[in-house]
Amino acid sequence: xxxxxxxxPPVGLIDGHVSDIGxxxxxxxxxxxxxxxxxxxxxxxxxxxxxxxxxxxPRFHSxxxxxxxxxxxxxNRSDFFHTFAKKAQYFYYLYRKTGIxxxxxxxxxxxxxxxxxxxxxxxxxxxxVKCFTRATEFNTNNxxxxxxxxxxxxxxxxxxxxxxxxxxxxxxxxPNRIQTISLVIVGSFFxxxxxxxxWHAVELVMDKTRAANKHDQQTVLVDRFWGLxxxxxxxxxxITNGEEFFxxxxxxxxxxxxxxxxxxxxxxxxxxxxxxxNDWSGFTRVYNTEESMRSVFLHPxxxxxxxxxxxxxxxxxLAAYTTWNSNKGxxxxxxxxxxxxSRYLRLTPQVLLVSLLYILxxxxxxxxxxxxxxxxxxKNCEKNWWINALHLQAFYRDNxxxxxxxxxxxxxxxxxxxxxxxxxxxxxGRTGRAMFVSLLFVSYSVGKTIYIHYSxxxxxxxxxxxxxxxxxxxxxxxxxxxxxxxxxxxxFLGLWIGYCLxxxxxxxxxxxxxxxxxxxxxxxxxxxxxxxxxxVSGAAEPTNQEISTSYNVLTAILWANAFGWIIVSLHYGxxxxxxALLSSNFFILLSKxxxxxxxxxxxxxxxxxxxxYHTLEVSPGVLLYLITGNIFLSVILGIFLCITFEGxxxxxxxxxxxxxxxxxxxxxxxASYFNNVExxxxxxxxxxxxxxxxxxNTGGDQSESSSDRTVFV
Numbered sequence: 001x002x003x004x005x006x007x008x009p010p011v012g013l014i015d016g017h018v019s020d021i022g023x024x025x026x027x028x029x030x031x032x033x034x035x036x037x038x039x040x041x042x043x044x045x046x047x048x049x050x051x052x053x054x055x056x057x058p059r060f061h062s063x064x065x066x067x068x069x070x071x072x073x074x075x076n077r078s079d080f081f082h083t084f085a086k087k088a089q090y091f092y093y094l095y096r097k098t099g100i101x102x103x104x105x106x107x108x109x110x111x112x113x114x115x116x117x118x119x120x121x122x123x124x125x126x127x128x129v130k131c132f133t134r135a136t137e138f139n140t141n142n143x144x145x146x147x148x149x150x151x152x153x154x155x156x157x158x159x160x161x162x163x164x165x166x167x168x169x170x171x172x173x174x175p176n177r178i179q180t181i182s183l184v185i186v187g188s189f190f191x192x193x194x195x196x197x198x199w200h201a202v203e204l205v206m207d208k209t210r211a212a213n214k215h216d217q218q219t220v221l222v223d224r225f226w227g228l229x230x231x232x233x234x235x236x237x238x239i240t241n242g243e244e245f246f247x248x249x250x251x252x253x254x255x256x257x258x259x260x261x262x263x264x265x266x267x268x269x270x271x272x273x274x275x276x277x278n279d280w281s282g283f284t285r286v287y288n289t290e291e292s293m294r295s296v297f298l299h300p301x302x303x304x305x306x307x308x309x310x311x312x313x314x315x316x317x318l319a320a321y322t323t324w325n326s327n328k329g330x331x332x333x334x335x336x337x338x339x340x341x342s343r344y345l346r347l348t349p350q351v352l353l354v355s356l357l358y359i360l361x362x363x364x365x366x367x368x369x370x371x372x373x374x375x376x377x378x379k380n381c382e383k384n385w386w387i388n389a390l391h392l393q394a395f396y397r398d399n400x401x402x403x404x405x406x407x408x409x410x411x412x413x414x415x416x417x418x419x420x421x422x423x424x425x426x427x428x429g430r431t432g433r434a435m436f437v438s439l440l441f442v443s444y445s446v447g448k449t450i451y452i453h454y455s456x457x458x459x460x461x462x463x464x465x466x467x468x469x470x471x472x473x474x475x476x477x478x479x480x481x482x483x484x485x486x487x488x489x490x491x492f493l494g495l496w497i498g499y500c501l502x503x504x505x506x507x508x509x510x511x512x513x514x515x516x517x518x519x520x521x522x523x524x525x526x527x528x529x530x531x532x533x534x535x536v537s538g539a540a541e542p543t544n545q546e547i548s549t550s551y552n553v554l555t556a557i558l559w560a561n562a563f564g565w566i567i568v569s570l571h572y573g574x575x576x577x578x579x580a581l582l583s584s585n586f587f588i589l590l591s592k593x594x595x596x597x598x599x600x601x602x603x604x605x606x607x608x609x610x611x612x613y614h615t616l617e618v619s620p621g622v623l624l625y626l627i628t629g630n631i632f633l634s635v636i637l638g639i640f641l642c643i644t645f646e647g648x649x650x651x652x653x654x655x656x657x658x659x660x661x662x663x664x665x666x667x668x669x670x671a672s673y674f675n676n677v678e679x680x681x682x683x684x685x686x687x688x689x690x691x692x693x694x695x696x697n698t699g700g701d702q703s704e705s706s707s708d709r710t711v712f713v
Contacts, residue, residue, distance in 0.1 A: 002101070003023070003026070004022055004023040004024075004026040004027035004030075004043075004045070004099070004101040005022050005027075005099060005100050005101045006020035006021055006022030006098050006099040006100070007020050008020070008098045009096070010096070010098070012284065012285070013084075014080065014083060014084065015285050015287070016087070016090075016284070016285040016286045016287030016288060016618075017284045017285055017286075017615070018090070018094065018095075018096045018097075018281065018286060019095075019096055019097040019098070019281045019282070019615055020097075020098060020099065020615075021047070021097065021099045021282075021368050021613070021614055021615060022045075022098075022099030022100070022101065023099070023101075023613075024045050024099065024132070024367060024368045024613045025613055026101075027043050027044075027045040027099070027101035028043065028044075028045050028132055028133065028134055028171060028366075029134075030042065030043040030101075031134070042103075042104040042133055042134050042135035043101055043102065043103055043104055043133065044101070044102050044103070044104045044106065044111075044131045044132065044133040044135070044168075045099060045100070045101055045131065045132045045133070045368065046099070046100045046101075046102060046108065046111045046129050046130065046131040046132075047097050047098070047099060047100075047129065047130045047131075047368055048097070048098045048099075048100055048111065048115045048126070048127075048129050049095030049096065049097050049098075049126065049127030049128070049129075049281075050095060050096045050097075050098065050115075050118075050119055050122075050124045050125070050126055050127070051091045051095055051096065051124060051125045051126075051127065052084075052088060052091055052123075052124055052125075053123060053124065053125060054067065054088055054089075054091055054092065055067065055068070055071070057092040057470060059457065059470075059471055060457070060458065060459045060471065060472060060476075061089070061092060062535070062536070063089060063090065063092075063093065063289075063290065063293075064290060064293075064294070064536075065089060066086055066087075066088075066089055067085060067088050067089055071085060072085045072086055087287055090280075090286060090287065092469070093280060093467050093469055094279070094280040094281045094286065095127050095281055096281070097281045097368075099368065102131075104133045104135035107131075107166075107168070108129050108130070108131045108166035108167060108168045109166055111129045111131060111166065112126075112128070112129045112166040115129055128165055128166055128167060129166040129167070130166070130167045130169060130371055130372075131166070131167070131168050131169065132169045132171055132366065132368070132371075133168070133169075133170060133171065134170075134171045134172060135170070136170070167371065169366075169370075169371050171366045172366075175360075175363055178359060178382045179359055179360060179362075179363060179382075182356040182359040182360055183360060183363075185356060186353070186356050186357070186360065189645070190644065190645075192236055193236050193237075193238060193644050193645075193648070195232075196232035196233065196235075196236035196237045197236070197237050197238040197239055199229075199232055199233075199237075200232065200233045200237040200239050200240070201239060203229070203233070204239070234651070235648045235651050235652065236648050238643055238644055241643045241644070241647035241648065242643050244647065245589070245592060245593075245639075245642060245643050245647065246589065248585045248588040248589065250583065250588070253325060255317070255318075255321065255501065255567065255571050256570075256571075256579055256582065256583035257566075257567060257570035257571060257578075257579050257582040257583060258314055258317075258318070258567065258582075258591070259582060259583050259587040259588050259590075259591035260581065260582025260583065260584070260587040260591075261310065261314070261566075261567065261582060262310075262311075262314060262591050262594050263587050263590045263591050263594060265307055265308075265310040265311060266590075266594050266597060266598055267631055268301075268304060268307050269304060269307055269308065269405075269598070269601075270597075270601050270605075270627075270630055270631050270634055271301060271627050271631065272301070272302055272304040272307070273601065273602065273605055274605055274626055274627050274630045275302055275623070275627070276302075276467065276468070277404070277602070277605055277606075277609075278605075278609045279369055279372060279373070279609065280467060282369055282609065282612055282615055282616060283615060283616050283617070283618045284615045284616065284617050284618060285617065285618050286618060288618045288619075289618055292618075293536065296530070296533055299529075299530060299532075299533045299536065300526075300529045300530060303461070303529055303530075303532060303533075303536070305461040305462065305532075305555075305556075306528065306529075306555070306556060306559040306560075308408060308487075309487060309490045309556060309559060309560055309563075310563055311408060311412075311598075312408075312411075312412065312415070312487045312490045312491040312494065313490050313491065313493060313494035313497075313560055313563060313564060313567075314494060314567075315412050315415070315416075315491065315494065316415065316419065316490070316491040316492060316493070316494030316495035316497075316498065317494035317495065317497050317498035317501070317564075317567065318498060319416060319419050319423070319494075319495060319498065320419070320423060320426075320494075320495045320496070320497075320498030320499040320502065321498035321499070321501055321502045322498075323339075323423050323427075324423075324426075324427075324498075324499060324502035324503070325502055327427060329427065329502075329503075330427060331424065331427035331428045334423070334424065334427050336420050336421065336424055338657060338660055339420050339423075340416075340417065340420060341656075341657070341660070342653065342657045343413070343416055343420075344391075344413075345649075345653040345656060345657070346650070346653055347391065347409060347413065348389055348391075349645070349646075349649040349653075350595065350596050350599055350641075350645070350646060350649070351388050351389065351391070351403075351406065351409060351599065352385070352388065352389055353641070353645055354403055354599045354600050354603070355381045355385045355388045355389075355402060355403065356381075356385075357600070357603055358377050358378055358380075358381040358402050358403060358603065359378055359381045359382050359385070360378075361374045361377065361378050361603065361606065361607075362374050362375060362378050364607075365607060365610060365611050366611075367610055367611045367612060367613055368612075368613065369609060369610050369611075369612055370610040370611065372610075373606040373607075373609055373610035374606055374610055377402045377403070377404075377606065378402070379402075380400045380401060380402035381402035381403070383400065384397055384400055384401075384402060385402075388402070388403070388406060391409060391410045391413040391414075392410060393406040393407055393409070393410040394406075394407040394410035394411050394414075394482050394483065394484070395410065395414075398478050398479075398482060399474065399478055403599065403602060404602055405598060405599065405601075405602055406599075407482040408598075409599075411482070411483075411484045411487060412491070414484050415484065415487075415488070415491040415492070418441065419491075419492075419495055421437075422434045422437060422438060422495065425437070426499060435496075438492050438495070438496070441488060441492070442488050442489050442492050445484065445485045445486075445488035445489065446485075446488070446489060446553065448485040449485045449486045449552075449553055450549055450553055452479075452480055452483075452485065453480065453548070453549045453552050453553070454545055454546070454549040456475055456476070456479075456480065457545060458475070458476050458480065458548065458549075458552070459476070459535075459548060460532060460535065460547075460548045460551040460552050460555075461532055461552065461555075462476050462477060462481065486552075486553075486556065487556075489556070489557055489560065490556065490560040493560050493561070493564055494560075494564065497564050497567065497568060500568075501568065501571055506568070507572050510568055510569055510572045510574070511572060511573070511574070514569055514574045517565050517569055518565075518566075518569065518574070518575075520562070520565075521561075521562035521563075521565045521566055521569075522562075524558050524559070524561070524562040525559065525562050525563070528555045528558055528559050528562075531551075531555070570582070589639075590635065592642060593635070593638040593639045593641075593642040593646075594638075595646075596638045596641045596642050596645075596646050597634055597635060597637075597638030597639075597642075598638075600634065600637055600638055600641060601630070601634035601637075601638070603637070604630055604633045604634045604637060605630055605634075608626070608629065608630055608633070
């Protein structure tokens with residue numbers, strides 16, 4: 001146990017090695033035979049967090065801003081404490097974490113009392129102790145165990161959560177009732193997919209055998225299981241869904257460049273989330289992060305304030321473009337209720353699946369950082385899964401969101417509800433009224449954005465306060481950035497761009513001013529992306545609130561207009577080589593899975609950082625390894641879920657909407673990636689028609705383009 005305990009203070013403290021975890025596995029794997037003379041059978045690994053005493057953290061403090069000079073100058077310049085005080089602002093954001101291995105008979109309260117004693121003797125503040133053990137019987141006689149400690153001493157902020165009492169985590173604990181239900185639901189579905197795929201594979205082998213023996217292949221279909229076979233092979237088989245996923249055909253009127261732009265945006269977000277949502281105490285030499293963040297070359301990568309706006313603009317654009325084309329510019333086949341139902345069915349199964357996976361997340365791993373990375377998210381999903389199902393994450397209990405990226409879906413769904421009524425006006429020839437309503441809503445949203453940002457005293461953007469703690473998380477991120485107001489202009493700009501592209505408006509003007517437009521757009525994107533470097537790097541501070549608020553609003557508008565111009569220009573034939581690259585098969589395939597990749601990538605990030613047993617080096621090589629690894633794993637998981645789960649759900653969604661609107665084309669929200677699926681391998685058109693009580697070759701064209709599949713992300 002002693003060898004599994006870490007050093008205190010840790011080696012390399014001056015260099016930024018603030019934590020020493022010790023040997024987690026060596027400690028928790030200790031098991032003493034019951035017939036031994038020792039009084040315990042298992043051990044516990046406890047993480048004890050410490051912080052130096054610091055002044056109260058200023059609102060919207062930047063990590064580059066040191067403590068007041070009068071405090072730093074209290075110490076001699078040649079003294080260790082002077083060097084340490086110059087970096088003391090880091091402890092607004094992290095703890096020194098020390099690993100301690102103790103017998104399982106010692107409760108977290110016992111360890112907390114010792115930690116408090118040590119911290120008082122060393123003039124430190126202590127945080128809540130977390131203990132991990134495989135023991136199944138615990139000593140709960142200590143009345144001090146569950147007594148809350150002083151909040152200002154034990155406050156630990158992690159993704160907006162606050163713990164103020166010692167915690168005991170039982171490794172390998174049996175699932176609770178909600179986790180059991182989630183496991184049954186998820187397991188049953190994937191077992192059904194597995195059985196259907198195996199059955200389909202067997203039938204394909206039998207078909208080849210019959211063909212070799214000159215038997216009629218259709219005999220496979222004419223037996224008493226024909227109806228069940230169709231459902232299994234067409235809806236659930238990974239063979240069918242996989243073949244359809246890997247088809248990359250496009251229609252002539254598709255906006256081809258969107259595939260690459262969507263994928264680049266998605267990968268950019270995964271990169272930023274990898275750097276942002278982790279525990280800095282799990283890294284060595286954390287002081288080096290300051291130098292990295294000052295880099296003008298790294299700044300464009302981590303400055304992701306506007307990247308998610310790309311998704312809002314693409315979503316609004318496709319809502320109008322696909323609706324106009326699928327309804328041929330008339331309202332004869334357009335139904336508001338059906339469009340809303342189709343949109344809901346398109347979004348909800350994937351959101352619920354990821355919510356269930358979050359509920360199961362604590363069961364699949366362990367580690368010294370596992371509790372922090374998984375516990376709050378899992379409990380929030382157990383409590384608020386129904387909020388996710390109604391897409392109210394950004395409006396109700398937003399501080400208890402289990403999947404942090406779910407806010408975008410909630411806000412986008414809100415925008416779409418408004419957009420459907422605007423599209424109804426447009427399809428009925430009331431374009432002027434639709435434009436007026438759009439301007440009215442966008443004007444209100446921009447005004448509300450200005451009011452909230454100015455009255456809140458917010459910084460121009462939130463990058464300068466990474467990691468996001470305190471008011472940066474609770475006020476700026478949740479209450480402001482995750483609200484529908486700051487992004488309304490972008491979505492409805494995309495809506496009207498989509499309408500113009502569907503009607504080939506401005507084509508001549510765009511072609512005429514293409515070169516100038518590209519130069520201006522690229523300059524805007526570069527300037528907006530780099531302009532915040534002056535205060536993020538600590539070179540200057542935004543002392544004027546009017547300037548901060550104006551910057552926040554105007555840069556989002558400029559970014560959206562520049563990004564919109566690039567889409568319009570590429571669609572109208574400018575830079576055909578770039579458009580061809582963005583619509584290559586690689587981007588088309590990843591674009592198909594982009595929605596489920598976006599939804600599930602935080603699962604991968606939490607698992608990767610939650611299962612680390614030792615501190616990681618802060619170096620370009622390690623960070624590049626983490627980023628590329630998370631991107632790769634997120635893409636693999638997304639493609640798997642796209643084929644095994646999203647494919648069947650989209651087919652059922654299409655079928656439901658077709659039953660509601662027989663003999664009418666599917667509206668935009670129900671579009672899927674499945675191309676040319678009038679029939680599947682080994683299924684005759686006559687058999688399909690009998691199952692669904694239709695005559696062969698009727699019911700409308702089922703083929704769709706790849707871009708229709710990803711209406712949202």
